[in-house]
Amino acid sequence: MGLLDRCQELFKTSNLYEVFGVAKEATAAEIRRSYYKVSLKVHPDRAPEDPLATEKFQVLGKLYAVLSDAEQRAVYDEQGVVDEESDMLSQDRCWEDYWRLLFPKITVQDILEFEGKYKGSDEERQDVIQLYTQHQGDMDAITASALCCSQEDEPRLCDIIRSAIKNGEVTSFPAFTQESERKKKARRKRANKERREAEEMQKEMGLDDQDDSLVMMLQQRQRSREQGFNSFLSDLEAKYSKKTGKSQKGQRGKK
Structure with a gap:
């Protein structure tokens, strides 16, 4: 066949x-x-x-x-x-x-190093603007999809979006500019719940190491948001895995 x-x-x-x-x-x-x-x-x-x-x-x-x-x-x-x-x-x-x-396995060290370089970079800015346009200003969807994003990062992401709107780079969507306080509070409540659940799971499993804690937090974040393959680890692994395809192509060319 x-x-x-x-x-x-x-x-x-x-x-x-x-x-x-x-x-x-x-x-x-x-x-x-x-x-x-x-x-x-x-x-x-x-x-x-x-x-x-x-x-x-x-x-x-x-x-x-x-x-x-x-x-x-x-x-x-x-x-x-x-x-x-x-x-x-x-x-x-x-x-x-x-x-x-x-797609080599992503280690905790890879995550930490990437996060340090990514946050505040032009690449992050472009990604946030793209998510803003894709989700038409829905901050629930934007924060759930953004890489390296926690509740503490939301004000910074909003500043990026406001600047892009002011500069005429993107449309001013009402979902963003007119978001209700009730919706913002609900998002904060969910984020706090995720954090507490991750901390509780960490204690139950006896994880004291910072690396183990980070992995547990990310795993809990994935389960709580129920986004499956749009999770942070999946996106990071798919987007930033080492590019080794050249060697494969080179071998293929040697006939």
């Missing part, structure tokens, strides 16, 4: 872009990010209840390999076919190793 036929059988579509939930015009970074999120859902270690998880995971790796290669993607876009004889789609390839090469 060909790759596209297997894709249809496993994911109910043979359209590679539909599998990853992106548009045909998606950038390489958007496809990479979507591949991470979709593949994480069927990762064999995280979806043991799915008997087809391993095969789905392998097929997703092949689909991403096609879309991440400029030549292969161009052929697929123009002709709707994939070159299954190419080295990148070799049956002997370990797709788990390929996935981990793209």
Whole structure:
């Protein structure tokens, strides 16, 4: 059975872009990010209840390999076919190793170092403005999606948004400019609840180390917000994992 036929059988579509939930015009970074999120859902270690998880995971790796290669993607876009004889789609390839090469595990130290560089940077500013536009000024959604964001960061994020509105960079959405005090208090209440739950869990599990505490806080934040793969760790791992694809491409080119 060909790759596209297997894709249809496993994911109910043979359209590679539909599998990853992106548009045909998606950038390489958007496809990479979507591949991470979709593949994480069927990762064999995280979806043991799915008997087809391993095969789905392998097929997703092949689909991403096609879309991440400029030549292969161009052929697929123009002709709707994939070159299954190419080295990148070799049956002997370990797709788990390929996935981990793209997305190395993020350590606590990585998080702390990234947070120190990210907060207050132009990159953070651009991300916040993008989230503001995407969610049309809804601060609940913005604070839930922003990287490295805690309740203490909200005033700073609001300042970024107000400045962008004043400069004419973004639209002035009523959801932001006219947000009620009741909604703000509800958001603070949720944040405080998350913090207390994380602290209680930390005590119950006897975690005294700062690194363990941070990990526990992030895990609790993910559960409380019920955002699954939009959690801080997922976003950070997908967006800032080490880029080692060049070596793979170089090896592929040596035929």
